[in-house]
Amino acid sequence: MTAGLLHIDSRLVSQSASATFSIVTKCLEHRPSLDRLYVLLRHPQNNTSKDVAVSASSSFFEQLTTLYNQAFRISSTLDLRVLLANVNHTSISDQWLSSLDLQVVLQDTPHSLPAVLQSLPAVNLHFASPHTLETTHGAKWTVYKKVVIGGTFDHLHAGHKLLLSNAILRCSQCLTIGVTRQEMLEKKRLADLIQPLAVRQERLRGFCQEVNPFIDYNIVPISDPFGPSTVDADLVAIVASEETLDGARAVNVERARKGLKELAVHTFPLNDVEGSTADLRTISSSYARQQMLGRLLKAPNDKVLPRRPYLIGITGGSGSGKTSISKYLATKPDVMVIDCDKVAHEAYKKGTALYHRLVQEYGQSVLHAETGEIARREIGRIVFGNEEARKKLNSLIWPAVRDYCLANVKESNPKVAFLDAALLLEAGWADALHEIWVTFVPEEEAVKRITERDSVTKEEALRRLHTQLSNRQRIDQAHVIFSTLWDYSVTHAQVDRAWQELTQRL
Numbered sequence: 001m002t003a004g005l006l007h008i009d010s011r012l013v014s015q016s017a018s019a020t021f022s023i024v025t026k027c028l029e030h031r032p033s034l035d036r037l038y039v040l041l042r043h044p045q046n047n048t049s050k051d052v053a054v055s056a057s058s059s060f061f062e063q064l065t066t067l068y069n070q071a072f073r074i075s076s077t078l079d080l081r082v083l084l085a086n087v088n089h090t091s092i093s094d095q096w097l098s099s100l101d102l103q104v105v106l107q108d109t110p111h112s113l114p115a116v117l118q119s120l121p122a123v124n125l126h127f128a129s130p131h132t133l134e135t136t137h138g139a140k141w142t143v144y145k146k147v148v149i150g151g152t153f154d155h156l157h158a159g160h161k162l163l164l165s166n167a168i169l170r171c172s173q174c175l176t177i178g179v180t181r182q183e184m185l186e187k188k189r190l191a192d193l194i195q196p197l198a199v200r201q202e203r204l205r206g207f208c209q210e211v212n213p214f215i216d217y218n219i220v221p222i223s224d225p226f227g228p229s230t231v232d233a234d235l236v237a238i239v240a241s242e243e244t245l246d247g248a249r250a251v252n253v254e255r256a257r258k259g260l261k262e263l264a265v266h267t268f269p270l271n272d273v274e275g276s277t278a279d280l281r282t283i284s285s286s287y288a289r290q291q292m293l294g295r296l297l298k299a300p301n302d303k304v305l306p307r308r309p310y311l312i313g314i315t316g317g318s319g320s321g322k323t324s325i326s327k328y329l330a331t332k333p334d335v336m337v338i339d340c341d342k343v344a345h346e347a348y349k350k351g352t353a354l355y356h357r358l359v360q361e362y363g364q365s366v367l368h369a370e371t372g373e374i375a376r377r378e379i380g381r382i383v384f385g386n387e388e389a390r391k392k393l394n395s396l397i398w399p400a401v402r403d404y405c406l407a408n409v410k411e412s413n414p415k416v417a418f419l420d421a422a423l424l425l426e427a428g429w430a431d432a433l434h435e436i437w438v439t440f441v442p443e444e445e446a447v448k449r450i451t452e453r454d455s456v457t458k459e460e461a462l463r464r465l466h467t468q469l470s471n472r473q474r475i476d477q478a479h480v481i482f483s484t485l486w487d488y489s490v491t492h493a494q495v496d497r498a499w500q501e502l503t504q505r506l
């Protein structure tokens, strides 16, 4: 990770959204590889001769809003973190700043760097001088010993960072953060992509500790909308965005019912300042999850495999859209697509060794009365309700399917070969492939599709799905993910994006 620190006069950010936009743009132009940009806002009169602290105030919070908003407009992947431990404090702890693992300091003037930063490469970016000499303070800013906030905090984004910053600026001792457990989130859009609770907690703690390590953070999983806010008698204030004000009010109703002291409620708007086009309300976790679709999420497995043919497994639960995605991929140039279900069906055609083996295993009753072929539906009935029988079938069929696929791909030698196989991961094929592409839909949708397509009952569809890995288990191993939950054009757009990225890395 490449991290830099922007050290600037706080008035530069107060001027306008467009001035802030150009400051962040300049930083990224100078260092395009920056993954994370810390911002240390300096009081205008704070230079080497005078120590003056930046104060928490409503106008300071507006500056944070502008910064997060404009940074998001410029790059949705830049991890901006405005530091807060210097707010209201004249001396800045060396230990704090040196823990940030910085590679570069970007600044407006060549002087006044805190001592611990002076050994780092520093670049003066010559921002335009501030128009005003005064800093504005706005309304009174009250600080409390114990503050509480709550949320899901999936894929920590600018809206979350502003909520956390507001609460940190209002807190002098301990900030309690309730984080929703996975089971409360099943109904959310693209719920299978929500980060696990432990990851969300760790990212939250990382952000909070970095921006201000001098207060305590009590980060607790919650299983209801209130969490500790209606239990902890020591809490004094709650912070919420304006959109969630009703939730904060409900906390106080519940506290009153339990005889607990009412919390001071502080809200802040998530709308933009100074009329720029970005709106923090559009920065949402579901947007972040949507952005993951069709994108490379981790490095391909190309250490030991030859570059050609480049092997990609397409997998997903029954009814998740593997076949339609594979058909679409087959229209791309120099690719080969193998439908492993079809290969399996061919492998036990009448007269083959496997045919005789299956008859030996399951008896004559699995044969079509007229054609003498294996009646797949009959085998399905046996194996989807019986784990032992299914394992046996898999052990008989998978090696044959795998050998056929690899031999065919080798012979045709296309640039890219896609293997469409529902049980790719279960069968342990991942190591033989460069990438795993996973498609998923919620279970409810999969059941609907399977019952309509295959004329089976809901119970049969569920039984089939439950013999397979879960969406989350597959997504954990995926290089690229798709969701076919919407219109075909949306699926195709995801696949086009993945294809375009793939052609760039091949």
Ligand SMILES: CC(C)(COP(=O)(O)OP(=O)(O)OC[C@H]1O[C@@H](n2cnc3c(N)ncnc32)[C@H](O)[C@@H]1O)[C@@H](O)C(=O)NCCC(=O)NCCS
Binding pocket: 317, 318, 319, 340, 341, 344, 345, 376, 377, 379, 380, 383, 390, 393, 394, 397, 398, 401, 421, 422, 423, 424, 464, 467, 468
């Ligand atoms: C069990 C069989 C006879 C049922 O045939 P049927 O025509 O009803 O289903 P079809 O072959 O079209 O498969 C539909 C879907 O069922 C699921 N499925 C198939 N086999 C299995 C299995 N062994 N375990 C779990 N799910 C399975 C997959 O999602 C598959 O895409 C048939 O699926 C089969 O031969 N399966 C073994 C081959 C296999 O493992 N294929 C998966 C890819 S290698």
Ligand SMILES: Nc1ncnc2c1ncn2[C@@H]1O[C@H](COP(=O)(O)OP(=O)(O)OP(=O)(O)O)[C@@H](O)[C@H]1O
Binding pocket: 316, 317, 318, 319, 320, 321, 322, 323, 324, 325, 341, 422, 449, 453, 484, 485, 486, 487, 488, 489, 491
């Ligand atoms: N936007 C979409 N993209 C892809 N498939 C969709 C979409 N909308 C609906 N579907 C439907 O979903 C159903 C299941 O898709 P498909 O047959 O491709 O699944 P599959 O993953 O190959 O399933 P199985 O493993 O059971 O063979 C199909 O009937 C398809 O028409």
